Amino acid sequence: xxxxxxxxxxxxxxxxxxxxxxxxxxxxxxxxxxxxxxxxxxxxxxxxxxxxxxxxxxxxxxxxxxxxxxxxxxxxxxxxxxxxxxxxxxxxxxxxxxxxxxxxxxxxxxxxxxxxxxxxxxxxxxxxxxxxxxxxxxxxxxxxxxxxxxxxxxxxxxxxxxxxxxxxxxxxxxxxxxxxxxxxxxxxxxxxxxxxxxxxxxxxxxxxxxxxxxxxxxxxxxxxxxxxxxxxxxxxxxxxxxxxxxxxxxxxxxxxxxxxxxxxxxxxxxxxxxxxxxxxxxxxxxxxxxxxxxxxxxxxx
Amino acid sequence: xxxxxxxxxxxxxxxxxxxxxxxxxxxxxxxxxxxxxxxxxxxxxxxxxxxxxxxxxxxxxxxxxxxxxxxxxxxxxxxxxxxxxxxxxxxxxxxxxxxxxxxxxxxxxxxxxxxxxxxxxxxxxxxxxxxxxxxxxxxxxxxxxxxxxxxxxxxxxxxxxxxxxxxxxxxxxxxxxxxxxxxxxxxxxxxxxxxxxxxxxxxxxxxxxxxxxxxxxxxxxxxxxxxxxxxxxxxxxxxxxxxxxxxxxxxxxxxxxxxxxxxxxxxxxxxxxxxxxxxxxxxxxxxxxxxxxxxxxxxxxxxxxxxxxxxxxxxxxxxxxxxxxxxxxxxxxxxxxxxxxxxxxxxxxxxxxxxxxxxxxxxxxxxxxxxxxxxxxxxxxxxxxxxxxxxxxxxxxxxxxxxxxxxxxxxxxxxxxxxxxxxxxxxxxxxxxxxxxxxxxxxxxxxxxxxxxxxxxx
Numbered sequence: 001x002x003x004x005x006x007x008x009x010x011x012x013x014x015x016x017x018x019x020x021x022x023x024x025x026x027x028x029x030x031x032x033x034x035x036x037x038x039x040x041x042x043x044x045x046x047x048x049x050x051x052x053x054x055x056x057x058x059x060x061x062x063x064x065x066x067x068x069x070x071x072x073x074x075x076x077x078x079x080x081x082x083x084x085x086x087x088x089x090x091x092x093x094x095x096x097x098x099x100x101x102x103x104x105x106x107x108x109x110x111x112x113x114x115x116x117x118x119x120x121x122x123x124x125x126x127x128x129x130x131x132x133x134x135x136x137x138x139x140x141x142x143x144x145x146x147x148x149x150x151x152x153x154x155x156x157x158x159x160x161x162x163x164x165x166x167x168x169x170x171x172x173x174x175x176x177x178x179x180x181x182x183x184x185x186x187x188x189x190x191x192x193x194x195x196x197x198x199x200x201x202x203x204x205x206x207x208x209x210x211x212x213x214x215x216x217x218x219x220x221x222x223x224x225x226x227x228x229x230x231x232x233x234x235x236x237x238x239x240x241x242x243x244x245x246x247x248x249x250x251x252x253x254x255x256x257x258x259x260x261x262x263x264x265x266x267x268x269x270x271x272x273x274x275x276x277x278x279x280x281x282x283x284x285x286x287x288x289x290x291x292x293x294x295x296x297x298x299x300x301x
Numbered sequence: 302x303x304x305x306x307x308x309x310x311x312x313x314x315x316x317x318x319x320x321x322x323x324x325x326x327x328x329x330x331x332x333x334x335x336x337x338x339x340x341x342x343x344x345x346x347x348x349x350x351x352x353x354x355x356x357x358x359x360x361x362x363x364x365x366x367x368x369x370x371x372x373x374x375x376x377x378x379x380x381x382x383x384x385x386x387x388x389x390x391x392x393x394x395x396x397x398x399x400x401x402x403x404x405x406x407x408x409x410x411x412x413x414x415x416x417x418x419x420x421x422x423x424x425x426x427x428x429x430x431x432x433x434x435x436x437x438x439x440x441x442x443x444x445x446x447x448x449x450x451x452x453x454x455x456x457x458x459x460x461x462x463x464x465x466x467x468x469x470x471x472x473x474x475x476x477x478x479x480x481x482x483x484x485x486x487x488x489x490x491x492x493x494x495x496x497x498x499x500x501x502x503x504x505x506x507x508x509x510x511x512x513x514x515x516x517x518x519x520x521x522x523x524x525x526x527x528x529x530x531x532x533x534x535x536x537x538x539x540x541x542x543x544x545x546x547x548x549x550x551x552x553x554x555x556x557x558x559x560x561x562x563x564x565x566x567x568x569x570x571x572x573x574x575x576x577x578x579x580x581x582x583x584x585x586x587x588x589x590x591x592x593x594x595x596x597x598x599x600x601x602x603x604x605x606x607x608x609x610x611x612x613x614x615x616x617x618x619x620x621x622x623x624x625x626x627x628x629x630x631x632x633x634x635x636x637x638x639x640x641x642x643x644x645x646x647x648x649x650x651x652x653x654x655x656x657x658x659x660x661x662x663x664x665x666x667x668x669x670x671x672x673x674x675x676x677x678x679x680x681x682x683x684x685x686x687x688x689x690x691x692x693x694x695x696x697x698x699x700x701x702x703x704x705x706x707x708x709x710x711x712x713x714x715x716x717x718x719x720x721x722x723x724x725x726x727x728x729x730x731x732x733x734x735x736x737x738x739x740x741x742x743x744x745x746x747x748x749x750x751x752x753x754x755x756x757x758x759x
């Protein structure tokens with residue numbers, strides 16, 4: 001099989017094992033009754049899927065009046081529901097303009113900078129000319145961190161002094177990248193909590209400045225979400241969507257035992273595309289999101 | 302997005318009206334709601350379950366006092382238990398050892414270790430006369446060591462010189478030796494982010510903590526963490542025998558249920574919380590605040606605080622009084638339209654008030670754009686004083702005059718009047734909302750005054 005599927009499965013293995021064990025325990029010995037369904041819902045909940053989605057999954061199970069309550073059959077049912085929700089958000093990030101500008105945003109520590117490094121490596125390996133803009137001028141050594149990635153991936157590096165205006169840097173870098181015929185321009189931004197209006201205003205300003213050059217800019221606004229998050233991730237999508245118009249998300253850190261089940265809730269509620277998921281620390285560990293594989297891996301099917 | 306627990310319990314307890322004692326049957330529905338509230342707050346499932354059992358035992362057979370409703374009683378029990386588990390004392394760092402006292406920070410990637418290291422160092426130098434050294438053991442993330450160095454330079458805290466290609470253990474040992482020879486009182490070690498399932502990385506940190514005599518081993522945890530926080534706490538505690546937890550990004554709007562999970566599993570105190578991006582933004586842990594967040598009771602406080610920030614204290618109080626009294630004229634409406642738009646529009650305002658979700662949606666339907674606020678303000682300013690107090694006076698000829706004065710169509714004026722009528726009815730409902738009123742007035746919940754002054758992070 002493809003290497004990345006293995007990778008994904010490896011990453012999700014621990015979690016699916018746990019769900020698996022739980023399911024076996026439930027369905028070996030009991031008939032499908034309310035108590036059982038409750039327990040099954042609990043299992044979904046431990047994956048951070050959230051109450052409302054797990055409710056609807058359980059409801060659909062209940063309506064189906066399963067004759068076959070074997071583990072495989074019930075899991076296939078859940079899998080069907082998950083895939084139905086996840087398939088519409090499985091989108092490829094396609095480069096359509098030169099440069100194709102990708103603005104990376106998110107709360108602090110979600111993994112924006114590392115994801116940019118991995119994206120730069122991905123694009124440069126396919127022969128694209130990559131530019132990286134260090135528009136996180138706030139966090140200590142954020143520029144240095146990104147510089148290392150730019151050197152590793154042989155990307156053109158655009159930066160400015162610490163604490164200077166990120167919007168001005170973005171404006172300048174874009175114009176330069178046009179002249180230099182850059183194919184992909186990756187813009188790193190400072191981490192910001194979505195409930196801080198001043199920081200959200202700063203983000204709007206960066207976008208506004210780009211739109212002054214060209215209404216179509218930036219081509220992508222990508223929200224980076226930490227795979228360890230819980231239900232707050234929904235609020236992040238909601239709030240960032242209010243000030244920007246998200247074109248997609250990247251879900252990071254799915255190589256641990258966190259299940260990233262909130263992806264399902266987000267997909268159901270916001271239909272925001274998922275471009276990539278992060279399943280490890282190395283450069284190749286940012287893989288395309290695949291709904292079927294994700295769901296299968298989650299349920300260990 | 303979330304309703305408060307109090308609201309849900311009111312529904313669950315409707316059946317209980319007229320009954321004097323909380324029975325098992327009546328309690329079960331309520332427990333279901335509590336369970337959902339905890340899970341929505343990201344409290345780990347296993348922790349939620351044992352917590353509910355505890356609350357159930359405490360609540361069962363309790364006599365319902367005439368003056369309060371059973372929902373409030375149960376909320377109180379839940380709240381008290383949460384505070385009890387979260388820990389009611391404040392804990393400082395234990396730095397009583399032969400110098401240097403060594404503090405090791407560990408946690409997942411991106412949980413906030415490096416920033417927290419600087420915050421801790423700053424706090425120690427400010428509250429005591431101690432000399433603090435910081436060292437980063439993160440040789441994996443690009444520029445991680447430089448990040449700590451920059452933070453040190455910015456805040457006059459010394460950091461260990463960076464020598465490339467050293468292993469984490471070598472750096473740690475060098476840091477200890479340097480701290481000893483230069484007579485530092487405290488050494489803060491910032492470790493690389495690692496996941497608990499990564500055996501190699503976990504072994505690395507275990508080795509470091511075994512070879513070096515640490516006095517504090519703190520787990521740094523993102524308050525936005527989900528269900529898996531409980532596993533993180535378990536594994537790190539097994540590996541390091543943690544002495545405390547440092548909860549970060551409490552200035553976000555997560556419910557922070559991870560705090561309860563961590564505390565229950567690791568059995569060590571939550572010592573500090575990170576409440577902002579500045580190096581000073583580290584506070585002692587207050588269990589009541591996190592309890593409020595988990596239960597969704599902090600919403601009113603958030604509203605009050607937001608009003609406080611955007612308007613001012615006096616006006617915020619006036620606004621609340623108006624809401625409580627249910628009195629509202631076109632004059633008030635106009636005056637507050639602009640203030641309200643500052644606070645995220647009417648919808649943004651009402652979503653903080655318990656029991657008003659439905660109303661919020663209705664208002665959002667009819668008042669979606671801020672532009673409308675401008676239009677409406679121009680119409681109101683073309684009205685006479687009398688018209689603003691008695692809008693029912695405004696008939697056809699007055700409408701024509703207002704329309705000429707404001708440059709707005711009669712239809713728009715009609716729309717405003719209709720909307721205002723709706724609005725004032727809703728405000729009356731808000732005024733009658735007993736739960737809100739009692740929350741704002743009751744003494745044992747935070748009084749309005751302390752809500753205004755005290756709640757930096759809620």
